[in-house]
Amino acid sequence: MISKRLCIALLCVLAVLVTGYAQVSSKDKKPASNQPTARQETALPATDGKNQKQETATPAADAKTPKQETTKPPKPALPYVIAADDFSNLQLSDATKPIYDAHTLSDRISLGLPVALPALSPYYSGKTAYLTFDDGPDDEVTLTVLDILAENNVKATFYVTGINAATYPDTVRRMVAEGHAVGNHSYDHDYDRLYSSPDAFLYEMVQTDEILYGILGFRPLILRAPGGTFSNFTSAYEACLEENGYVEHDWNVSTADTAPGNPTAQDFVDNVMAQTADGKESAIILMHSSSGHQETAKALPEIIRVLRERGYRFGVVTPMTPQPW
Numbered sequence: 366m367i368s369k370r371l372c373i374a375l376l377c378v379l380a381v382l383v384t385g386y387a388q389v390s391s392k393d394k395k396p397a398s399n400q401p402t403a404r405q406e407t408a409l410p411a412t413d414g415k416n417q418k419q420e421t422a423t424p425a426a427d428a429k430t431p432k433q434e435t436t437k438p439p440k441p442a443l444p445y446v447i448a449a450d451d452f453s454n455l456q457l458s459d460a461t462k463p464i465y466d467a468h469t470l471s472d473r474i475s476l477g478l479p480v481a482l483p484a485l486s487p488y489y490s491g492k493t494a495y496l497t498f499d500d501g502p503d504d505e506v507t508l509t510v511l512d513i514l515a516e517n518n519v520k521a522t523f524y525v526t527g528i529n530a531a532t533y534p535d536t537v538r539r540m541v542a543e544g545h546a547v548g549n550h551s552y553d554h555d556y557d558r559l560y561s562s563p564d565a566f567l568y569e570m571v572q573t574d575e576i577l578y579g580i581l582g583f584r585p586l587i588l589r590a591p592g593g594t595f596s597n598f599t600s601a602y603e604a605c606l607e608e609n610g611y612v613e614h615d616w617n618v619s620t621a622d623t624a625p626g627n628p629t630a631q632d633f634v635d636n637v638m639a640q641t642a643d644g645k646e647s648a649i650i651l652m653h654s655s656s657g658h659q660e661t662a663k664a665l666p667e668i669i670r671v672l673r674e675r676g677y678r679f680g681v682v683t684p685m686t687p688q689p690w
């Protein structure tokens with residue numbers, strides 16, 4: 366009897382559960398059921414269709430994405446040009462972008478690539494001023510100079526030493542990122558060692574290139590001989606640089622910001638004004654941005670203003686920049 370009752374009770378429970386479920390499921394269906402369901406069903410394929418469209422649209426979008434990706438790299442144009450392996454792209458038609466080499470000298474030799482540059486015509490395009498800053502970088506004067514150049518939308522050239530580049534690599538990266546040219550200015554500016562022989566000079570150039578390559582992933586082709594070539598170079602030095610693909614530029618305007626007697630910013634402005642009074646077509650202007658040259662930074666806004674007033678545009682030094690004499 367008990368089991369019968371139990372069975373009945375269980376059956377009742379089951380019946381209640383089933384009915385409840387049926388009600389619940391029909392309730393569940395109801396809101397979405399009947400027409401709505403049908404709509405949904407008709408809508409669904411439509412949605413599916415849309416989805417398919419979306420899917421077909423998505424691949425299209427996907428297709429666009431790679432396109433954008435392929436068109437993107439040239440879009441944020443690099444502020445510099447990388448030399449072709451065979452140097453065939455060096456003859457640029459403007460002086461606004463620096464040129465670097467993706468290979469060090471030793472890489473070029475080991476890869477069997479040309480080392481000497483092809484014959485390049487000097488670039489002329491009206492009065493151009495090349496602001497050049499030697500001996501840096503540091504973490505004070507050079508940063509101020511970079512700020513002033515940015516404020517005035519002027520690109521310049523920094524001939525850095527290997528030892529200072531290694532000490533302030535972020536400043537070197539900033540120079541390049543902001544479109545300035547970085548050139549080689551020996552490892553540590555030691556005249557005795559540099560000018561003991563052409564090979565010794567070349568050794569320091571290579572040493573500094575390796576440091577710059579480590580920081581930037583490329584190296585300059587331009588250099589400035591510490592102290593200038595006039596009293597330091599013989600024809601053997603010139604031949605050595607030519608054979609190894611380096612282009613040296615001295616200057617034809619000097620701020621004389623390393624002169625003794627604590628010269629002031631106004632002296633530097635006066636020197637630039639006096640030396641550009643002849644309206645020279647190409648003015649390569651010597652300045653220094655190493656530690657202690659705050660007066661140079663102070664003079665810079667006025668130097669830029671004066672040169673602009675005299676009709677100069679500003680260029681960066683490249684292998685095609687005309688020699689100052």
Ligand SMILES: [Zn+2]
Binds near residue numbers: 591
């Ligand atoms: Zn120097």
